Amino acid sequence: MSGELYDRHRRVMPDWLALYYDDPLEITHGEGRHVWDAEGRRYLDFFGGILTTMTAHALPEVTKAVSEQAGRIIHSSTLYLNRPMVELAERVARLSGIPDARVFFTTSGTEANDTALLLATTYRRSNTVLAMRNSYHGRSFSAVGITGNRGWSPTSLSPLQTLYVHGGVRTRGPYADLGDADFIAACVEDLRDLLGHTRAPAALIAEPIQGVGGFTSPPDGLYAAFREVLDAHGILWIADEVQTGWGRTGEHFWGWQAHGSNGPPDIVTFAKGIGNGMSIGGVVARAEIMNCLDANSISTFGGTQVTMAAGLANLSYLLEHDLQGNARRVGGLLIERLRAVTAQDPGVREVRGRGLMIGVELTRPGTDRADPDRAAAVLAAARAGGLLVGKGGGHDTSALRVAPPLSLAVTEAEEGAAILDDALRSTR
Structure with a gap:
């Protein structure tokens, strides 16, 4: 189904309209910090539609x-x-x-x-x-x-x-x-x-x-x-x-x-x-x-x-609900967890950020040169593990962008960090 939609997309949308993944994802619905694709697979969303779903998907009050x-x-x-x-x-x-x-x-x-x-x-x-x-x-x-x-x-x-x-x-x-x-x-x-x-x-x-x-x-x-x-x-x-x-x-x-x-x-x-x-x-x-x-x-x-x-x-x-305070507490935990799991990865140049706005910069081991190929591979591997993250960077798009909704729970932060750890390990 997604392949058929992708073909239709390419026929009517501009070539410069960026899509993630070689096999692009159709998101059909969401709830809380999770979204589902057209095949019914659930993902933990650590990008929130480019930092736009700020509180939660399908927040009842909204x-x-x-x-x-x-x-x-x-x-x-x-x-x-x-x-x-x-x-x-x-x-x-x-x-x-x-x-x-x-x-x-x-x-x-x-x-x-x-x-x-x-x-x-x-x-x-x-x-x-x-x-x-x-x-x-x-x-x-x-x-x-x-x-x-x-x-x-x-x-x-x-x-x-x-x-x-x-x-x-x-x-x-x-x-x-x-x-x-x-x-x-x-x-x-x-x-x-x-x-x-x-x-x-x-x-x-x-x-x-x-x-x-x-x-x-x-x-x-x-x-x-x-x-x-x-x-x-x-x-x-x-x-x-x-x-x-x-x-x-x-x-x-x-x-x-x-x-x-x-x-x-x-x-x-x-x-x-x-x-x-x-x-x-x-x-x-x-x-x-x-x-x-x-x-x-x-x-x-x-x-x-x-x-x-x-x-x-x-x-x-x-x-x-003091979501700013939650971003400080859970974001602090998440960034330290990501620093811990990437400490021995020679291709991770830096884990940086504040609150629930975290970047993981990837470079070719032993250099400061960007590694956009690995960034794309990690993005795909994280998706396969049930996690959506973004990417960016001024040096050839080699930074992973982690920005979940501000209501993120501690257990979800731990789950997402573990999936990202697996994705990084699988692409070394």
């Missing part, structure tokens, strides 16, 4: 909210008052920490980042943007133009002038051998030098932990140190929290909070987990930035009633 709202009205556009949209915006504004915050809802993280770039460049009257090497910010024309990961940026054409900054990857690059404090100092000095050779940029956009880049991150404090330099030049800071937001990193509700207490970013973008599978993205910014546009705008599908109902129910569940 499905009930969606069903009840769909029975009333699904959509009316932003041309009319929308109570669920206002209610979710109020909650997101409070949680953002941004003073006098305004919220604009979109349908995806790509569109959220696109909106943030529009706001920043308009507010600053500059089309120059700073971005991090190895970054990923979406698939729109402007977003691929600021993506610092060649594998996900299909064109060099862009409406923006993009300058790439050091620091998003701690263990690679010219500063990798430095201690954390010296690493930060070197990256800051590089930023100062860069700013001395260009017209003032509109903003720096950065993921606190790079998602598609393989769950890499700088030492804590880097972006706070960058912020001092940015503020001196009037440059805005955009935190791309599409993958790191809502408590996934365990220690903090937002990824940017790991970088010091000198205030929130000027703009925060979000998406993925807040909808638990429904299409919600958005931008939070202080009023003077959000209101800088001098033309009318709407969003036909951003903030539609049914997605907002899902977001409200999902966010309530997350907060009431």
Whole structure:
């Protein structure tokens, strides 16, 4: 059955639309932390539709909210008052920490980042943007133009002038051998030098932990140190929290909070987990930035009633059940378990991450060269063992990405680690 569907897929879908596995998987339903394929086989889901199923598959509170709202009205556009949209915006504004915050809802993280770039460049009257090497910010024309990961940026054409900054990857690059404090100092000095050779940029956009880049991150404090330099030049800071937001990193509700207490970013973008599978993205910014546009705008599908109902129910569940705390506790256990089982594997360069956002980087033994073939083999072997994980990385896609729903139980973490251990052993 899946072979027949795959043939149909190839006849009507673009060649560049990525699929996992040589024999692609059709997922038909899910519950909790598990999904089932078309043949009825059950899998422990450690990727959650690319970090999107944040709380659980088929969470009753969310499905009930969606069903009840769909029975009333699904959509009316932003041309009319929308109570669920206002209610979710109020909650997101409070949680953002941004003073006098305004919220604009979109349908995806790509569109959220696109909106943030529009706001920043308009507010600053500059089309120059700073971005991090190895970054990923979406698939729109402007977003691929600021993506610092060649594998996900299909064109060099862009409406923006993009300058790439050091620091998003701690263990690679010219500063990798430095201690954390010296690493930060070197990256800051590089930023100062860069700013001395260009017209003032509109903003720096950065993921606190790079998602598609393989769950890499700088030492804590880097972006706070960058912020001092940015503020001196009037440059805005955009935190791309599409993958790191809502408590996934365990220690903090937002990824940017790991970088010091000198205030929130000027703009925060979000998406993925807040909808638990429904299409919600958005931008939070202080009023003077959000209101800088001098033309009318709407969003036909951003903030539609049914997605907002899902977001409200999902966010309530997350907060009431302290899923951030669960990500910290169970994620800490899982990362230590993965470090233990990979300690003797010469092809595992690093196990890194925070909370339930963990990367396992694979390289050819004895080198720093990526091993994408083994990464693909481990992905397939894990699937055969009943576990779904993702992959990514800026060095030829050789990092496994482990990001289960935040309600993951300890027993499920142990089960998933054991399956991944077997998959790694079978591919040495």
